[in-house]
Amino acid sequence: MATSEQKQASAARRAKNRARGQARDYPRVRARPIYPGSRYKVNRRCAGQLMMFAPEANPTELNNLIGYCLARAAALYGVQIHASLWMSNHHHTDITDPDANFGAFKQLLHSLIARGRNAQLVRDDSVWSGARPCDTQRPADDHSLVDLVYTLTNPVKDGLVKWARLWPGFTTIGWRFGETRTFKRPDCLFDEEGDMPEELSLTLVRPPVHPELDDDALYDKLMAEVRQRELEIQRSMAAQNRRFMGLTKLARQSWNKAPKTFKKRFTVAPKHAASIRELVLAQLPRDREWEKKYAAARALLLAGKPALFPAGTYWMRRFAGVDVAPQAP
Template sequence: MSQPREITHGATYMITRRVLRRHLLFRPDAAITQLLIYALVVAARRYGLQVHALCAMSTHLHLIVTDVTGVLPRFLQFFHRIVALGTKVLRTWEGPVWDHEAPSVVRLLTRAAMVEKIAYVLANPVAAGLVRHAREWPGAKVDVDELGRGMLRAARPSVYLDPENPLWPDEVTLPLSLPPAIEQDSAEGFLQEVAAELGRQEAQAHAEMQQHGRCFLGAKRASKISPYERATSFEALRERNPIFAVGREQGDAWRIAGAAVRAFRASYRAALEQWHIGVRSVVFPAGTWWMRTFHGARVMDGVLMV
């Protein structure tokens, strides 16, 4: 049985999902970029999510979003389905697009975590040895100077989506926002922190490339590689699947967050045991999503989780 996951109104997350067997299906060409941005905007508008950062690598996709109304599972199901079906058509691909593992969903609990993870998403092409600077990546992405002030915009792709269906308008737009936890009067300072962290991560990637005697692939070559090839670089198997991040040097924040997760899980399991023996009046902890959505279970005031 998988661990229950709390779904909370207004929570900010870093979401990562990988392509099956590290195939390069999201190679950064114009068609796949259009599909990814269009699907993201439609899904975010449909479920009321705010989008803060995005980077589509050839083998995986990173997002930073805020789930305003506590419907993250619905958003992910819809968005990932449209991306997969559109990709299958664009790439004439048989079989699954996504890796069999569930998406990585990491809740960002502090300002430091938001700074670090947004910079991490933007710096991903540099850390992977593809381009020297994040702004050079030709795929679907948000540049550092677009954070909180840019706009995602895409025309409807010519494949898969029915132009007669009102669900798929000719063009969609979505303004990029900063996480709600970043107060308006501290926005400029936050953006400076992200830019500084991005610079730090880029410099670290440059040093590692030099240490190993490697050269950056370059945007042009990255855009022309076959989408049917597989990444051959070493990637350690994921031993842990974190569900929250607090950032570096945050004192007791990690311990407090861990205790809260354990308390939620214990309360959820106790309620589930009562449910299994027929006690339908049992109340699940705030943040319970699956049991409320699919079984009508009672939940404490607040939000739910799976």
């Protein structure tokens, strides 16, 4: 239960967010631009923070389901997977979206996973939280591996396992760039006589960073940074006299339980992330300018007048057939 101080802090954040919104000189815009070739860290949490993807004693069936659905969504929409790790109640997946299919990719992936996991657990309720997912876009000029390191070391950061490679749930740690793995069609979800392939393959694609390094050298650099981060977390845990949960306790973790930690409310979900703060700050005024153009075009459309939406408009282009300006070269 939240304390009085925590409730007051939540109210203060909500008031600050409301004031920030009222300071805008244009109507609120929930849309965001989606450009071809953009990089994202996809993140989504389970409803009520339930540990729907707890690996339990035998995670083989669960990991195969996630791998198959991830391979299906990536192949259908041409999305490149750089890293993916599924924690007990959320996941982190780093991608590049060459064809601006980000929204369709997420919808299919999360839909397939939700239906498949419900079938495995013999339940029919929501799997994903209704809160807006915290998907962050990375600037094209950020050549850091920090996002992949964060993804792969998430179980270590949360005090579950001492080394990232020990995580029994679905993870791409240990996959080399260019490596392909195959997953079988889950019997729990798809009909044998349906149109889903019996097997699907997923290839781990190197991110567009450090072009001076070949695939093997980039992988070695990533693993070195992962180990450095693991050691930092271990030292921090030891200084706090904390222990890692370990595989034995993880195997007893039930899917219908939730963490008891307090979750802050009314926080601002970031749209961009980078290893250098200035890269994010440079993107914010571009977002504001795009939102102004989008709001102006939306007002014209609602007034029945010709409207040209800015480049990067996704939903209105795909589902409402509006005119969209070409993307600048």
